[in-house]
Amino acid sequence: MLLYSSLSLLLLLIAFKLFLQTKPRHKHLPPSPPSLPILGHLHLVKRPLHRYFHRLSQTYGQVFSLRFGSRLVVVVSSPSAVEECFTKNDVIFANRPRSLAGKYFGYNHTTVVSAPYGDHWRNLRRISALEILSTNRLNMFTSIRRDEVKHLLRKLSRNSSQDFAKVKLKSLFSELTFNIIMRMVAGKRYYGYGESVKGEKEAKQFREIMKESVAISGESNPGQFLPMLRWIDYGGLEKRMMGVSKRMDEFMQGLIDEKRGKEGNTMIDHLLSLQRSQPEYYTDQIIKGLIRVLLFAGTETSAVTLEWAMSSLLNHPNVMKRAKIELDNEIGQEKLIDELDISKLQYLQGIVSETLRLYPAAPMLVPHMSSNDCTVEGYDISRDTMLLVNAWALHRDPKVWDDPKSFKPERFEGDKGKTHKLMSFGLGRRACPGEGLAYRTIGLTLASLIQCFEWKRVSEEEVDMAEGNGTTLPKAVPLEAMCKAHPIVHKVLSESKHDD
Template sequence: MEAMVLIYSSLSLFVVAVAFKLIIHHQTRTPKHLPPSPPSLPILGHLHLAKKPLHRTFHSLSQKYGHIFSLRFGSQLVVIVSSPSAVEECLTKNDVVLANRPDFLVTKHLGYNHTTVATSPYGDHWRNLRRISSLEIFSTNRLNMFMGIRRDEVKRLLRKLLRNSRKDFAKVELKSLFSELTFNIIMRMVAGKRYYGYGEDVKDEEEARQFREIIREAFANGGASNPQEFVPMLRWIDLGGLEKRLMRLAKRTDAFLQGLIDEKKGEEEGNTMIHYLLSLQKSQSEYYSDQIIKGLILDIVLGGTDTSAVTLEWALSNLLNHPYILKKARVELDNQVGEENLMNESDLSKLQYLQSIISETLRLYPAAPLLIPHMSSDDCTIGGQDIPRSTMLLVNAWAIHRDPKVWDDATNFKPERFECGEADKHKLMPFGLGRRSCPGAGLAQRTVGLALGSLIQCFEWERVGEEEVDMTEGNGITMPKAVALEAMCKARPNIMNNLFSEPVDYV
């Protein structure tokens, strides 16, 4: 009994000490002109206001406190901006100062102690990783080399849809199909392996199962909305066991990725990203260590799969709710590509309306509605407000994309707006801006463009019922749909024979 009293007394003293320290810190370090902020709670700050989905919560707060306002997540000061002018000031004038990333538990353990291109602080190491990403992984030449893989995986999707829809409309669930498509594309590019499918489509079922489980856990434990990320006491006691879970997951992930690298080291030649990076390792081992290669793979997989799958689901959902737009896109495809020729990536430059549909989808439903958080490395000002060093910056791209002061008819799906040149980079920012913008934007555009264009070209699409597709947003890092998309599809006869005439590349 005495031991319990001692423990509770110690915890109480600890809480009081932390609260006292925070008060003193706030009184002595807070600048005079911080962005406006709602009333906060001791220790927790504004964590109680962080209701999901966060982008909608922050949008509501901005209506009261302005386009630049601040919150305290525990001891961490967070500034949220939601206007093009503020974003331009952040990511042009203050681009270097705001080029750091916050230190989260997930980036510490899964991101090799904040050393991957997505998670590392701004500096020489990050510049080297960015150079590798831009020149060796996501260059036009490198993406062209893997064009056949993307085409093959899209054809596999089309054939799967064709099985039950040759003669009449068939109902299909598309969320899982899009996820399988994007993961198989990325993993074939990275390691030459498919991890979704059955029989001869997947060579090692156990390895595939391990990969799928690792990815599921990574997405389930990611994000910046865990309270223990911001309250030192909660992190110290590991409330909910988050850090232990992340440590176990990181160990499994590292072993899995190392296995892929070791396997490729035993092969004399190959045409995967791992093979290419290992060839560079022989002459530049300090730049292309196994750990750097594993970090690059992880960023590509986590950043380039679910985002594209979610975008495809939102895009087709919008087209089902706007059949006249779907019809206009099909007419463009028939005119530019032909009714009997399967489209290729090389056709995308001719399909301006299809590109406008994708841009409009990314405007209304950005896969990263708050982008990736930035962190200030020094004091700066935004819109006349003081932003202290070590402040987390969140850009509410979702709010900017739907701001009626920025966009005409802002909440309606109107691809035509991009035919009139509304795509100013500070108004439309689904891949971020500045130094820390997404290096894989080109790959995403190719994947989504080829897949969506092929679905429009090869099938007739209808809603399951008369009601419009539910466009409610669910909870998640990449803003998924709350209700998985189901639709009715029927193969177009002129294109059907081509789906069977070309061989599938079994890997």
């Protein structure tokens, strides 16, 4: 009995020693709210995410952690932590977490947005930067952006020649940005009616697909963190996403097939010419992936930024007046503003920057994922941790910005250094390569609207600046405004024979 007890005790001691040796060292994780088993903090999450995370940061600090099911998530809204993530740890955080959207809309995580960091992603990034969104390539499409802005001005002027007319700007901005991208990509307009849209049936099909795609990509997906829900396709999200993605793929393939073997100046034409010399890399799927990214990242983001900018100007008529004076002094009323003129308009550029600061189209940057263990602000971050950056909170941090909640474009005057504090287009290796295109589209459109029209609110009440739910920070109440055409509209637009 004594021998048996001694052996049992010895085995217990050996087991305990082995346990201590194999037990991982205590990790110094960022602070976290109490969580539930299995769910973690999923039951606590509320929309809009950027405001919810900002409230949590007031209690747990600007670097805190959450559990989304079994996945550890770290949320940062501290300038020093963000700098550490995208300088010292930039390569580690250059990965993306896998998702349903990445699987179905990102061709199984092979697009420039969703692909894991590596040779394939570097090639896609090079193509995006040099072949699609380079300064030279954007310059080639200057006339498209100018023409589409003229379409917008013409549409606005139809009922506002003699007196103020009410206009719904949200839909007009969406049509503008989609037409710009699709004309660059395939040489086609899909929004508007009449002679300017060739093939109304095709255009209608495209509009329906894009509307469904944008809606479904913004839906929350708890199955991403709880495999059990994924197995049963909770809410039927995967099935719906698969269907929309298939329709989108077939549509894109049709555009490519239509262009194959022909000469042209669109992005598809250029990519097909590269396909002829490097068929093993420039596959149809790669081309379709590049087009999808342009459509998803380059349309609604610019449209919603224009809507926030005009809303802010209507609520700050003194800012609108100062921008108009700058335009009159630098450009005058004899010619329409051109893209090259934007560099002369420092105050207008400040309006765009201030809009991006207060209302970033991606308030929570596209998620990153750690490929290795690292430390941030002294906290241990393990491999496969999802990193979420709250750009909205950083842009309103009183330690970084004076009077951060106020709309003050003049804060960017004479201090170019302030623009680098903006992170509307992300940071580090995975920053958005479309920043140049966005600034050109937004700057030209905004300047044209101020130059060509007098604007005022629909009523004496200020424009409602409440945010809606969505990944691109939409306004809760779509913008309506009153506009009256200046004489320059008739003078300049009468030179153009087009009519949509």
